[in-house]
Amino acid sequence: MNNYKSLAIALLSIIFLGACDSEKKETTQDGIDYVLVESENGESFSEGDFAIYSLKLVDSEDSVLINSEEVGELPVQIIDSVLSTRGPLFSILKELNIGDSIKTKLSASEVLTQGFRQPVAQDKDPEERLTVYAKALQKLDTAGFMEWQQQKREEAMQKQRADAEAQKGIDDQLIQDFLAKNEIEAEKTESGLYYMVTEEASGEKPEAGDTVRVNYVGRTMDGTVFDTSYEDIAKESGVYNEQREYGPIEIPIGKGRVIRGWDEGIMLLNEGSEATLYIPSGMAYGARAAGPKIPANSSLIFDVELVEVK
Known part of the structure:
Protein backbone atom coordinates (compact mmCIF):
# COMPACT_ATOMS: atom_id res chain seq x y z
CA MET A 1 0.00 0.00 0.00
CA PHE A 145 -1.65 41.31 -45.13
CA MET A 146 -3.46 42.65 -48.20
CA GLU A 147 -3.88 39.08 -49.44
CA TRP A 148 -5.13 38.02 -45.99
CA GLN A 149 -7.69 40.86 -46.01
CA GLN A 150 -8.95 39.88 -49.46
CA GLN A 151 -9.31 36.27 -48.38
CA LYS A 152 -11.29 37.30 -45.31
CA ARG A 153 -13.57 39.52 -47.42
CA GLU A 154 -14.26 36.63 -49.80
CA GLU A 155 -14.94 34.27 -46.90
CA ALA A 156 -17.34 36.80 -45.35
CA MET A 157 -19.19 37.25 -48.65
CA GLN A 158 -19.48 33.50 -49.12
CA LYS A 159 -20.89 33.15 -45.61
CA GLN A 160 -23.36 35.99 -46.21
CA ARG A 161 -24.56 34.36 -49.42
CA ALA A 162 -24.90 30.97 -47.72
CA ASP A 163 -26.73 32.48 -44.74
CA ALA A 164 -29.05 34.45 -47.05
CA GLU A 165 -29.85 31.35 -49.09
CA ALA A 166 -30.63 29.37 -45.94
CA GLN A 167 -32.77 32.23 -44.63
CA LYS A 168 -34.81 32.23 -47.86
CA GLY A 169 -36.14 28.78 -47.06
CA ILE A 170 -36.86 29.72 -43.45
CA ASP A 171 -38.74 32.87 -44.51
CA ASP A 172 -40.73 31.11 -47.21
CA GLN A 173 -41.90 28.41 -44.81
CA LEU A 174 -42.78 31.01 -42.18
CA ILE A 175 -44.92 32.98 -44.64
CA GLN A 176 -46.56 29.84 -46.03
CA ASP A 177 -47.44 28.67 -42.51
CA PHE A 178 -48.86 32.11 -41.68
CA LEU A 179 -50.99 32.15 -44.82
CA ALA A 180 -52.27 28.61 -44.22
CA LYS A 181 -53.07 29.26 -40.57
CA ASN A 182 -55.03 32.39 -41.44
CA GLU A 183 -56.62 30.88 -44.59
CA ILE A 184 -55.16 33.59 -46.81
CA GLU A 185 -54.71 33.03 -50.53
CA ALA A 186 -51.76 35.07 -51.75
CA GLU A 187 -49.77 34.99 -54.96
CA LYS A 188 -46.04 34.42 -54.97
CA THR A 189 -43.60 36.15 -57.30
CA GLU A 190 -40.41 34.61 -58.65
CA SER A 191 -38.37 36.60 -56.11
CA GLY A 192 -40.22 35.11 -53.13
CA LEU A 193 -42.58 38.02 -52.41
CA TYR A 194 -46.17 37.08 -51.54
CA TYR A 195 -49.02 39.53 -52.15
CA MET A 196 -52.79 39.67 -52.04
CA VAL A 197 -54.77 42.45 -53.70
CA THR A 198 -57.59 43.41 -51.32
CA GLU A 199 -59.06 46.28 -53.36
CA GLU A 200 -58.86 46.31 -57.15
CA ALA A 201 -58.64 49.54 -59.14
CA SER A 202 -58.20 50.43 -62.80
CA GLY A 203 -55.58 53.18 -62.53
CA GLU A 204 -52.18 53.03 -64.16
CA LYS A 205 -49.35 50.90 -62.84
CA PRO A 206 -46.18 52.68 -61.78
CA GLU A 207 -42.91 52.07 -63.58
CA ALA A 208 -39.39 52.18 -62.17
CA GLY A 209 -38.50 55.80 -61.51
CA ASP A 210 -42.08 57.01 -61.05
CA THR A 211 -42.98 58.92 -57.91
CA VAL A 212 -45.86 57.39 -55.97
CA ARG A 213 -47.91 58.30 -52.93
CA VAL A 214 -48.62 55.39 -50.60
CA ASN A 215 -50.50 54.80 -47.37
CA TYR A 216 -49.34 51.82 -45.33
CA VAL A 217 -49.33 49.85 -42.10
CA GLY A 218 -46.19 47.82 -41.35
CA ARG A 219 -46.37 44.79 -39.06
CA THR A 220 -44.10 41.97 -37.98
CA MET A 221 -45.36 38.41 -38.44
CA ASP A 222 -46.69 38.34 -34.88
CA GLY A 223 -48.95 41.31 -35.65
CA THR A 224 -46.90 44.05 -33.95
CA VAL A 225 -47.34 47.37 -35.74
CA PHE A 226 -43.97 49.11 -36.09
CA ASP A 227 -44.88 51.96 -38.45
CA THR A 228 -47.85 53.45 -40.30
CA SER A 229 -48.90 56.50 -42.27
CA TYR A 230 -52.34 56.51 -40.57
CA GLU A 231 -52.50 58.73 -37.50
CA ASP A 232 -55.35 56.85 -35.82
CA ILE A 233 -53.63 53.47 -36.20
CA ALA A 234 -50.36 54.95 -34.94
CA LYS A 235 -52.12 56.13 -31.77
CA GLU A 236 -53.91 52.81 -31.28
CA SER A 237 -50.68 50.86 -31.75
CA GLY A 238 -48.44 52.99 -29.54
CA VAL A 239 -46.19 54.19 -32.37
CA TYR A 240 -47.57 57.71 -32.66
CA ASN A 241 -45.00 60.46 -33.21
CA GLU A 242 -46.36 63.94 -32.64
CA GLN A 243 -43.52 65.46 -34.67
CA ARG A 244 -44.50 63.51 -37.76
CA GLU A 245 -46.96 64.60 -40.44
CA TYR A 246 -49.28 61.67 -41.16
CA GLY A 247 -50.83 60.81 -44.50
CA PRO A 248 -49.54 59.21 -47.72
CA ILE A 249 -45.76 59.20 -48.13
CA GLU A 250 -44.22 60.22 -51.43
CA ILE A 251 -41.36 58.08 -52.75
CA PRO A 252 -39.62 57.19 -56.02
CA ILE A 253 -40.30 53.53 -56.74
CA GLY A 254 -38.14 50.89 -58.38
CA LYS A 255 -34.88 52.72 -57.68
CA GLY A 256 -33.71 51.14 -54.44
CA ARG A 257 -34.92 54.02 -52.27
CA VAL A 258 -37.13 51.66 -50.27
CA ILE A 259 -36.87 47.98 -49.33
CA ARG A 260 -36.95 45.55 -52.27
CA GLY A 261 -40.30 44.17 -51.19
CA TRP A 262 -41.82 47.60 -51.69
CA ASP A 263 -40.02 48.29 -54.95
CA GLU A 264 -41.44 45.10 -56.42
CA GLY A 265 -44.78 44.98 -54.61
CA ILE A 266 -45.93 48.53 -55.31
CA MET A 267 -45.21 48.15 -59.03
CA LEU A 268 -47.60 45.18 -59.13
CA LEU A 269 -50.53 47.45 -58.24
CA ASN A 270 -52.75 49.83 -60.15
CA GLU A 271 -53.28 53.35 -58.87
CA GLY A 272 -56.06 53.24 -56.27
CA SER A 273 -55.45 49.58 -55.40
CA GLU A 274 -54.96 48.20 -51.92
CA ALA A 275 -52.94 45.08 -51.12
CA THR A 276 -51.13 43.17 -48.44
CA LEU A 277 -47.47 42.36 -49.05
CA TYR A 278 -45.80 39.44 -47.25
CA ILE A 279 -42.12 40.28 -47.54
CA PRO A 280 -39.33 37.79 -46.75
CA SER A 281 -36.48 39.21 -44.70
CA GLY A 282 -34.08 39.20 -47.65
CA MET A 283 -36.38 41.68 -49.39
CA ALA A 284 -36.80 43.73 -46.21
CA TYR A 285 -33.94 44.58 -43.84
CA GLY A 286 -32.09 41.27 -44.08
CA ALA A 287 -29.71 40.19 -41.35
CA ARG A 288 -29.66 43.60 -39.65
CA ALA A 289 -32.18 44.86 -37.12
CA ALA A 290 -34.21 47.93 -38.01
CA GLY A 291 -35.06 49.51 -34.69
CA PRO A 292 -36.29 47.82 -31.52
CA LYS A 293 -39.42 46.31 -33.12
CA ILE A 294 -37.79 44.70 -36.17
CA PRO A 295 -35.18 42.10 -35.20
CA ALA A 296 -32.63 40.76 -37.66
CA ASN A 297 -34.00 38.34 -40.30
CA SER A 298 -37.57 39.56 -39.87
CA SER A 299 -40.19 38.82 -42.51
CA LEU A 300 -42.68 41.68 -42.62
CA ILE A 301 -46.30 42.35 -43.56
CA PHE A 302 -47.38 45.63 -45.16
CA ASP A 303 -50.95 46.70 -45.87
CA VAL A 304 -50.50 49.27 -48.64
CA GLU A 305 -52.72 51.62 -50.63
CA LEU A 306 -51.32 53.05 -53.87
CA VAL A 307 -52.96 56.47 -53.62
CA GLU A 308 -51.37 58.13 -56.67
CA VAL A 309 -48.87 57.62 -59.45
CA LYS A 310 -47.34 60.96 -60.40
Missing part, protein backbone atom coordinates in the same frame (compact mmCIF):
# COMPACT_ATOMS: atom_id res chain seq x y z
CA ASN A 2 2.80 2.41 0.89
CA ASN A 3 4.41 1.78 -2.49
CA TYR A 4 1.16 2.72 -4.28
CA LYS A 5 0.84 5.82 -2.14
CA SER A 6 4.41 6.87 -2.88
CA LEU A 7 3.83 6.32 -6.62
CA ALA A 8 0.64 8.40 -6.56
CA ILE A 9 2.43 11.25 -4.78
CA ALA A 10 5.26 11.08 -7.30
CA LEU A 11 2.83 11.19 -10.25
CA LEU A 12 0.93 14.13 -8.78
CA SER A 13 4.21 15.93 -8.25
CA ILE A 14 5.17 15.40 -11.89
CA ILE A 15 1.77 16.63 -13.09
CA PHE A 16 1.92 19.65 -10.80
CA LEU A 17 5.44 20.56 -11.84
CA GLY A 18 4.50 20.11 -15.49
CA ALA A 19 1.55 22.48 -15.07
CA CYS A 20 3.76 25.04 -13.37
CA ASP A 21 6.33 24.81 -16.16
CA SER A 22 3.74 25.23 -18.92
CA GLU A 23 2.32 28.45 -17.47
CA LYS A 24 4.83 31.16 -16.69
CA LYS A 25 4.21 34.58 -15.22
CA GLU A 26 5.61 37.28 -17.47
CA THR A 27 5.80 41.07 -17.38
CA THR A 28 5.92 43.35 -20.42
CA GLN A 29 8.42 46.18 -20.77
CA ASP A 30 5.52 48.48 -19.79
CA GLY A 31 5.10 46.57 -16.51
CA ILE A 32 1.93 44.61 -17.42
CA ASP A 33 1.64 41.14 -15.85
CA TYR A 34 0.27 38.16 -17.78
CA VAL A 35 0.54 34.37 -17.87
CA LEU A 36 2.29 32.69 -20.78
CA VAL A 37 0.13 29.57 -21.16
CA GLU A 38 2.05 28.06 -24.05
CA SER A 39 5.03 28.98 -26.19
CA GLU A 40 6.14 27.48 -29.48
CA ASN A 41 9.36 29.51 -29.45
CA GLY A 42 8.18 31.21 -32.62
CA GLU A 43 9.49 34.23 -34.46
CA SER A 44 9.10 37.65 -32.88
CA PHE A 45 7.42 40.64 -34.51
CA SER A 46 9.31 43.65 -35.82
CA GLU A 47 8.25 47.26 -36.25
CA GLY A 48 5.86 47.52 -39.19
CA ASP A 49 4.89 43.83 -39.27
CA PHE A 50 1.24 42.83 -39.37
CA ALA A 51 0.31 40.42 -36.59
CA ILE A 52 -2.81 38.25 -36.53
CA TYR A 53 -4.17 37.21 -33.14
CA SER A 54 -7.00 35.11 -31.80
CA LEU A 55 -8.80 36.78 -28.91
CA LYS A 56 -11.38 35.77 -26.34
CA LEU A 57 -12.83 38.01 -23.62
CA VAL A 58 -14.80 36.56 -20.70
CA ASP A 59 -16.54 38.68 -18.07
CA SER A 60 -16.78 38.05 -14.33
CA GLU A 61 -19.93 35.96 -14.83
CA ASP A 62 -18.22 33.69 -17.39
CA SER A 63 -20.12 35.23 -20.32
CA VAL A 64 -18.10 35.43 -23.52
CA LEU A 65 -18.00 39.02 -24.76
CA ILE A 66 -15.73 38.54 -27.78
CA ASN A 67 -14.58 35.35 -29.43
CA SER A 68 -12.50 35.52 -32.59
CA GLU A 69 -13.80 32.09 -33.60
CA GLU A 70 -17.12 33.84 -34.18
CA VAL A 71 -16.16 37.38 -35.20
CA GLY A 72 -12.80 36.75 -36.86
CA GLU A 73 -9.17 37.16 -35.89
CA LEU A 74 -7.68 40.45 -34.70
CA PRO A 75 -5.19 42.06 -37.12
CA VAL A 76 -2.71 44.55 -35.64
CA GLN A 77 0.16 46.44 -37.23
CA ILE A 78 3.14 46.53 -34.90
CA ILE A 79 3.87 50.23 -34.56
CA ASP A 80 5.18 50.80 -31.05
CA SER A 81 4.32 54.52 -30.87
CA VAL A 82 0.68 53.68 -31.67
CA LEU A 83 0.25 50.53 -29.62
CA SER A 84 1.85 52.08 -26.54
CA THR A 85 -1.18 54.43 -26.35
CA ARG A 86 -3.72 51.60 -26.44
CA GLY A 87 -3.35 50.27 -22.94
CA PRO A 88 -2.19 47.03 -21.32
CA LEU A 89 -3.80 44.57 -23.76
CA PHE A 90 -1.77 45.84 -26.70
CA SER A 91 1.29 46.15 -24.48
CA ILE A 92 1.08 42.38 -24.10
CA LEU A 93 0.16 41.54 -27.69
CA LYS A 94 3.04 43.45 -29.27
CA GLU A 95 5.62 41.46 -27.24
CA LEU A 96 4.34 37.98 -28.09
CA ASN A 97 6.09 35.61 -30.46
CA ILE A 98 4.25 33.59 -33.06
CA GLY A 99 2.53 30.66 -31.34
CA ASP A 100 2.51 32.26 -27.88
CA SER A 101 -0.76 31.83 -25.95
CA ILE A 102 -1.48 34.05 -22.96
CA LYS A 103 -4.12 34.83 -20.39
CA THR A 104 -4.48 37.82 -18.12
CA LYS A 105 -7.07 39.84 -16.23
CA LEU A 106 -7.71 43.45 -17.18
CA SER A 107 -10.49 45.92 -16.44
CA ALA A 108 -13.28 46.49 -18.96
CA SER A 109 -12.12 50.08 -19.45
CA GLU A 110 -8.53 48.95 -20.09
CA VAL A 111 -9.62 46.49 -22.77
CA LEU A 112 -12.57 48.26 -24.38
CA THR A 113 -11.99 51.98 -23.86
CA GLN A 114 -8.19 52.10 -24.01
CA GLY A 115 -7.63 49.11 -26.25
CA PHE A 116 -10.47 49.21 -28.76
CA ARG A 117 -11.57 52.83 -28.35
CA GLN A 118 -15.09 51.66 -27.52
CA PRO A 119 -17.26 52.77 -24.59
CA VAL A 120 -18.07 50.27 -21.86
CA ALA A 121 -21.75 49.28 -22.00
CA GLN A 122 -23.97 51.12 -19.53
CA ASP A 123 -24.84 47.90 -17.72
CA LYS A 124 -21.14 47.10 -17.20
CA ASP A 125 -18.81 48.35 -14.48
CA PRO A 126 -15.75 49.92 -16.16
CA GLU A 127 -13.62 48.35 -13.42
CA GLU A 128 -15.03 44.83 -13.87
CA ARG A 129 -12.20 42.37 -14.39
CA LEU A 130 -12.26 40.59 -17.72
CA THR A 131 -10.29 37.43 -18.41
CA VAL A 132 -8.36 37.79 -21.66
CA TYR A 133 -7.12 34.85 -23.73
CA ALA A 134 -4.98 35.58 -26.78
CA LYS A 135 -2.67 33.82 -29.20
CA ALA A 136 -0.30 35.19 -31.83
CA LEU A 137 -1.16 33.30 -35.02
CA GLN A 138 0.65 34.83 -37.99
CA LYS A 139 3.24 37.35 -39.05
CA LEU A 140 2.65 39.09 -42.39
CA ASP A 141 4.32 41.76 -44.49
CA THR A 142 2.23 44.40 -46.28
CA ALA A 143 1.59 42.26 -49.37
CA GLY A 144 0.73 39.25 -47.25
Whole structure:
Protein backbone atom coordinates (compact mmCIF):
# COMPACT_ATOMS: atom_id res chain seq x y z
CA MET A 1 0.00 0.00 0.00
CA ASN A 2 2.80 2.41 0.89
CA ASN A 3 4.41 1.78 -2.49
CA TYR A 4 1.16 2.72 -4.28
CA LYS A 5 0.84 5.82 -2.14
CA SER A 6 4.41 6.87 -2.88
CA LEU A 7 3.83 6.32 -6.62
CA ALA A 8 0.64 8.40 -6.56
CA ILE A 9 2.43 11.25 -4.78
CA ALA A 10 5.26 11.08 -7.30
CA LEU A 11 2.83 11.19 -10.25
CA LEU A 12 0.93 14.13 -8.78
CA SER A 13 4.21 15.93 -8.25
CA ILE A 14 5.17 15.40 -11.89
CA ILE A 15 1.77 16.63 -13.09
CA PHE A 16 1.92 19.65 -10.80
CA LEU A 17 5.44 20.56 -11.84
CA GLY A 18 4.50 20.11 -15.49
CA ALA A 19 1.55 22.48 -15.07
CA CYS A 20 3.76 25.04 -13.37
CA ASP A 21 6.33 24.81 -16.16
CA SER A 22 3.74 25.23 -18.92
CA GLU A 23 2.32 28.45 -17.47
CA LYS A 24 4.83 31.16 -16.69
CA LYS A 25 4.21 34.58 -15.22
CA GLU A 26 5.61 37.28 -17.47
CA THR A 27 5.80 41.07 -17.38
CA THR A 28 5.92 43.35 -20.42
CA GLN A 29 8.42 46.18 -20.77
CA ASP A 30 5.52 48.48 -19.79
CA GLY A 31 5.10 46.57 -16.51
CA ILE A 32 1.93 44.61 -17.42
CA ASP A 33 1.64 41.14 -15.85
CA TYR A 34 0.27 38.16 -17.78
CA VAL A 35 0.54 34.37 -17.87
CA LEU A 36 2.29 32.69 -20.78
CA VAL A 37 0.13 29.57 -21.16
CA GLU A 38 2.05 28.06 -24.05
CA SER A 39 5.03 28.98 -26.19
CA GLU A 40 6.14 27.48 -29.48
CA ASN A 41 9.36 29.51 -29.45
CA GLY A 42 8.18 31.21 -32.62
CA GLU A 43 9.49 34.23 -34.46
CA SER A 44 9.10 37.65 -32.88
CA PHE A 45 7.42 40.64 -34.51
CA SER A 46 9.31 43.65 -35.82
CA GLU A 47 8.25 47.26 -36.25
CA GLY A 48 5.86 47.52 -39.19
CA ASP A 49 4.89 43.83 -39.27
CA PHE A 50 1.24 42.83 -39.37
CA ALA A 51 0.31 40.42 -36.59
CA ILE A 52 -2.81 38.25 -36.53
CA TYR A 53 -4.17 37.21 -33.14
CA SER A 54 -7.00 35.11 -31.80
CA LEU A 55 -8.80 36.78 -28.91
CA LYS A 56 -11.38 35.77 -26.34
CA LEU A 57 -12.83 38.01 -23.62
CA VAL A 58 -14.80 36.56 -20.70
CA ASP A 59 -16.54 38.68 -18.07
CA SER A 60 -16.78 38.05 -14.33
CA GLU A 61 -19.93 35.96 -14.83
CA ASP A 62 -18.22 33.69 -17.39
CA SER A 63 -20.12 35.23 -20.32
CA VAL A 64 -18.10 35.43 -23.52
CA LEU A 65 -18.00 39.02 -24.76
CA ILE A 66 -15.73 38.54 -27.78
CA ASN A 67 -14.58 35.35 -29.43
CA SER A 68 -12.50 35.52 -32.59
CA GLU A 69 -13.80 32.09 -33.60
CA GLU A 70 -17.12 33.84 -34.18
CA VAL A 71 -16.16 37.38 -35.20
CA GLY A 72 -12.80 36.75 -36.86
CA GLU A 73 -9.17 37.16 -35.89
CA LEU A 74 -7.68 40.45 -34.70
CA PRO A 75 -5.19 42.06 -37.12
CA VAL A 76 -2.71 44.55 -35.64
CA GLN A 77 0.16 46.44 -37.23
CA ILE A 78 3.14 46.53 -34.90
CA ILE A 79 3.87 50.23 -34.56
CA ASP A 80 5.18 50.80 -31.05
CA SER A 81 4.32 54.52 -30.87
CA VAL A 82 0.68 53.68 -31.67
CA LEU A 83 0.25 50.53 -29.62
CA SER A 84 1.85 52.08 -26.54
CA THR A 85 -1.18 54.43 -26.35
CA ARG A 86 -3.72 51.60 -26.44
CA GLY A 87 -3.35 50.27 -22.94
CA PRO A 88 -2.19 47.03 -21.32
CA LEU A 89 -3.80 44.57 -23.76
CA PHE A 90 -1.77 45.84 -26.70
CA SER A 91 1.29 46.15 -24.48
CA ILE A 92 1.08 42.38 -24.10
CA LEU A 93 0.16 41.54 -27.69
CA LYS A 94 3.04 43.45 -29.27
CA GLU A 95 5.62 41.46 -27.24
CA LEU A 96 4.34 37.98 -28.09
CA ASN A 97 6.09 35.61 -30.46
CA ILE A 98 4.25 33.59 -33.06
CA GLY A 99 2.53 30.66 -31.34
CA ASP A 100 2.51 32.26 -27.88
CA SER A 101 -0.76 31.83 -25.95
CA ILE A 102 -1.48 34.05 -22.96
CA LYS A 103 -4.12 34.83 -20.39
CA THR A 104 -4.48 37.82 -18.12
CA LYS A 105 -7.07 39.84 -16.23
CA LEU A 106 -7.71 43.45 -17.18
CA SER A 107 -10.49 45.92 -16.44
CA ALA A 108 -13.28 46.49 -18.96
CA SER A 109 -12.12 50.08 -19.45
CA GLU A 110 -8.53 48.95 -20.09
CA VAL A 111 -9.62 46.49 -22.77
CA LEU A 112 -12.57 48.26 -24.38
CA THR A 113 -11.99 51.98 -23.86
CA GLN A 114 -8.19 52.10 -24.01
CA GLY A 115 -7.63 49.11 -26.25
CA PHE A 116 -10.47 49.21 -28.76
CA ARG A 117 -11.57 52.83 -28.35
CA GLN A 118 -15.09 51.66 -27.52
CA PRO A 119 -17.26 52.77 -24.59
CA VAL A 120 -18.07 50.27 -21.86
CA ALA A 121 -21.75 49.28 -22.00
CA GLN A 122 -23.97 51.12 -19.53
CA ASP A 123 -24.84 47.90 -17.72
CA LYS A 124 -21.14 47.10 -17.20
CA ASP A 125 -18.81 48.35 -14.48
CA PRO A 126 -15.75 49.92 -16.16
CA GLU A 127 -13.62 48.35 -13.42
CA GLU A 128 -15.03 44.83 -13.87
CA ARG A 129 -12.20 42.37 -14.39
CA LEU A 130 -12.26 40.59 -17.72
CA THR A 131 -10.29 37.43 -18.41
CA VAL A 132 -8.36 37.79 -21.66
CA TYR A 133 -7.12 34.85 -23.73
CA ALA A 134 -4.98 35.58 -26.78
CA LYS A 135 -2.67 33.82 -29.20
CA ALA A 136 -0.30 35.19 -31.83
CA LEU A 137 -1.16 33.30 -35.02
CA GLN A 138 0.65 34.83 -37.99
CA LYS A 139 3.24 37.35 -39.05
CA LEU A 140 2.65 39.09 -42.39
CA ASP A 141 4.32 41.76 -44.49
CA THR A 142 2.23 44.40 -46.28
CA ALA A 143 1.59 42.26 -49.37
CA GLY A 144 0.73 39.25 -47.25
CA PHE A 145 -1.65 41.31 -45.13
CA MET A 146 -3.46 42.65 -48.20
CA GLU A 147 -3.88 39.08 -49.44
CA TRP A 148 -5.13 38.02 -45.99
CA GLN A 149 -7.69 40.86 -46.01
CA GLN A 150 -8.95 39.88 -49.46
CA GLN A 151 -9.31 36.27 -48.38
CA LYS A 152 -11.29 37.30 -45.31
CA ARG A 153 -13.57 39.52 -47.42
CA GLU A 154 -14.26 36.63 -49.80
CA GLU A 155 -14.94 34.27 -46.90
CA ALA A 156 -17.34 36.80 -45.35
CA MET A 157 -19.19 37.25 -48.65
CA GLN A 158 -19.48 33.50 -49.12
CA LYS A 159 -20.89 33.15 -45.61
CA GLN A 160 -23.36 35.99 -46.21
CA ARG A 161 -24.56 34.36 -49.42
CA ALA A 162 -24.90 30.97 -47.72
CA ASP A 163 -26.73 32.48 -44.74
CA ALA A 164 -29.05 34.45 -47.05
CA GLU A 165 -29.85 31.35 -49.09
CA ALA A 166 -30.63 29.37 -45.94
CA GLN A 167 -32.77 32.23 -44.63
CA LYS A 168 -34.81 32.23 -47.86
CA GLY A 169 -36.14 28.78 -47.06
CA ILE A 170 -36.86 29.72 -43.45
CA ASP A 171 -38.74 32.87 -44.51
CA ASP A 172 -40.73 31.11 -47.21
CA GLN A 173 -41.90 28.41 -44.81
CA LEU A 174 -42.78 31.01 -42.18
CA ILE A 175 -44.92 32.98 -44.64
CA GLN A 176 -46.56 29.84 -46.03
CA ASP A 177 -47.44 28.67 -42.51
CA PHE A 178 -48.86 32.11 -41.68
CA LEU A 179 -50.99 32.15 -44.82
CA ALA A 180 -52.27 28.61 -44.22
CA LYS A 181 -53.07 29.26 -40.57
CA ASN A 182 -55.03 32.39 -41.44
CA GLU A 183 -56.62 30.88 -44.59
CA ILE A 184 -55.16 33.59 -46.81
CA GLU A 185 -54.71 33.03 -50.53
CA ALA A 186 -51.76 35.07 -51.75
CA GLU A 187 -49.77 34.99 -54.96
CA LYS A 188 -46.04 34.42 -54.97
CA THR A 189 -43.60 36.15 -57.30
CA GLU A 190 -40.41 34.61 -58.65
CA SER A 191 -38.37 36.60 -56.11
CA GLY A 192 -40.22 35.11 -53.13
CA LEU A 193 -42.58 38.02 -52.41
CA TYR A 194 -46.17 37.08 -51.54
CA TYR A 195 -49.02 39.53 -52.15
CA MET A 196 -52.79 39.67 -52.04
CA VAL A 197 -54.77 42.45 -53.70
CA THR A 198 -57.59 43.41 -51.32
CA GLU A 199 -59.06 46.28 -53.36
CA GLU A 200 -58.86 46.31 -57.15
CA ALA A 201 -58.64 49.54 -59.14
CA SER A 202 -58.20 50.43 -62.80
CA GLY A 203 -55.58 53.18 -62.53
CA GLU A 204 -52.18 53.03 -64.16
CA LYS A 205 -49.35 50.90 -62.84
CA PRO A 206 -46.18 52.68 -61.78
CA GLU A 207 -42.91 52.07 -63.58
CA ALA A 208 -39.39 52.18 -62.17
CA GLY A 209 -38.50 55.80 -61.51
CA ASP A 210 -42.08 57.01 -61.05
CA THR A 211 -42.98 58.92 -57.91
CA VAL A 212 -45.86 57.39 -55.97
CA ARG A 213 -47.91 58.30 -52.93
CA VAL A 214 -48.62 55.39 -50.60
CA ASN A 215 -50.50 54.80 -47.37
CA TYR A 216 -49.34 51.82 -45.33
CA VAL A 217 -49.33 49.85 -42.10
CA GLY A 218 -46.19 47.82 -41.35
CA ARG A 219 -46.37 44.79 -39.06
CA THR A 220 -44.10 41.97 -37.98
CA MET A 221 -45.36 38.41 -38.44
CA ASP A 222 -46.69 38.34 -34.88
CA GLY A 223 -48.95 41.31 -35.65
CA THR A 224 -46.90 44.05 -33.95
CA VAL A 225 -47.34 47.37 -35.74
CA PHE A 226 -43.97 49.11 -36.09
CA ASP A 227 -44.88 51.96 -38.45
CA THR A 228 -47.85 53.45 -40.30
CA SER A 229 -48.90 56.50 -42.27
CA TYR A 230 -52.34 56.51 -40.57
CA GLU A 231 -52.50 58.73 -37.50
CA ASP A 232 -55.35 56.85 -35.82
CA ILE A 233 -53.63 53.47 -36.20
CA ALA A 234 -50.36 54.95 -34.94
CA LYS A 235 -52.12 56.13 -31.77
CA GLU A 236 -53.91 52.81 -31.28
CA SER A 237 -50.68 50.86 -31.75
CA GLY A 238 -48.44 52.99 -29.54
CA VAL A 239 -46.19 54.19 -32.37
CA TYR A 240 -47.57 57.71 -32.66
CA ASN A 241 -45.00 60.46 -33.21
CA GLU A 242 -46.36 63.94 -32.64
CA GLN A 243 -43.52 65.46 -34.67
CA ARG A 244 -44.50 63.51 -37.76
CA GLU A 245 -46.96 64.60 -40.44
CA TYR A 246 -49.28 61.67 -41.16
CA GLY A 247 -50.83 60.81 -44.50
CA PRO A 248 -49.54 59.21 -47.72
CA ILE A 249 -45.76 59.20 -48.13
CA GLU A 250 -44.22 60.22 -51.43
CA ILE A 251 -41.36 58.08 -52.75
CA PRO A 252 -39.62 57.19 -56.02
CA ILE A 253 -40.30 53.53 -56.74
CA GLY A 254 -38.14 50.89 -58.38
CA LYS A 255 -34.88 52.72 -57.68
CA GLY A 256 -33.71 51.14 -54.44
CA ARG A 257 -34.92 54.02 -52.27
CA VAL A 258 -37.13 51.66 -50.27
CA ILE A 259 -36.87 47.98 -49.33
CA ARG A 260 -36.95 45.55 -52.27
CA GLY A 261 -40.30 44.17 -51.19
CA TRP A 262 -41.82 47.60 -51.69
CA ASP A 263 -40.02 48.29 -54.95
CA GLU A 264 -41.44 45.10 -56.42
CA GLY A 265 -44.78 44.98 -54.61
CA ILE A 266 -45.93 48.53 -55.31
CA MET A 267 -45.21 48.15 -59.03
CA LEU A 268 -47.60 45.18 -59.13
CA LEU A 269 -50.53 47.45 -58.24
CA ASN A 270 -52.75 49.83 -60.15
CA GLU A 271 -53.28 53.35 -58.87
CA GLY A 272 -56.06 53.24 -56.27
CA SER A 273 -55.45 49.58 -55.40
CA GLU A 274 -54.96 48.20 -51.92
CA ALA A 275 -52.94 45.08 -51.12
CA THR A 276 -51.13 43.17 -48.44
CA LEU A 277 -47.47 42.36 -49.05
CA TYR A 278 -45.80 39.44 -47.25
CA ILE A 279 -42.12 40.28 -47.54
CA PRO A 280 -39.33 37.79 -46.75
CA SER A 281 -36.48 39.21 -44.70
CA GLY A 282 -34.08 39.20 -47.65
CA MET A 283 -36.38 41.68 -49.39
CA ALA A 284 -36.80 43.73 -46.21
CA TYR A 285 -33.94 44.58 -43.84
CA GLY A 286 -32.09 41.27 -44.08
CA ALA A 287 -29.71 40.19 -41.35
CA ARG A 288 -29.66 43.60 -39.65
CA ALA A 289 -32.18 44.86 -37.12
CA ALA A 290 -34.21 47.93 -38.01
CA GLY A 291 -35.06 49.51 -34.69
CA PRO A 292 -36.29 47.82 -31.52
CA LYS A 293 -39.42 46.31 -33.12
CA ILE A 294 -37.79 44.70 -36.17
CA PRO A 295 -35.18 42.10 -35.20
CA ALA A 296 -32.63 40.76 -37.66
CA ASN A 297 -34.00 38.34 -40.30
CA SER A 298 -37.57 39.56 -39.87
CA SER A 299 -40.19 38.82 -42.51
CA LEU A 300 -42.68 41.68 -42.62
CA ILE A 301 -46.30 42.35 -43.56
CA PHE A 302 -47.38 45.63 -45.16
CA ASP A 303 -50.95 46.70 -45.87
CA VAL A 304 -50.50 49.27 -48.64
CA GLU A 305 -52.72 51.62 -50.63
CA LEU A 306 -51.32 53.05 -53.87
CA VAL A 307 -52.96 56.47 -53.62
CA GLU A 308 -51.37 58.13 -56.67
CA VAL A 309 -48.87 57.62 -59.45
CA LYS A 310 -47.34 60.96 -60.40
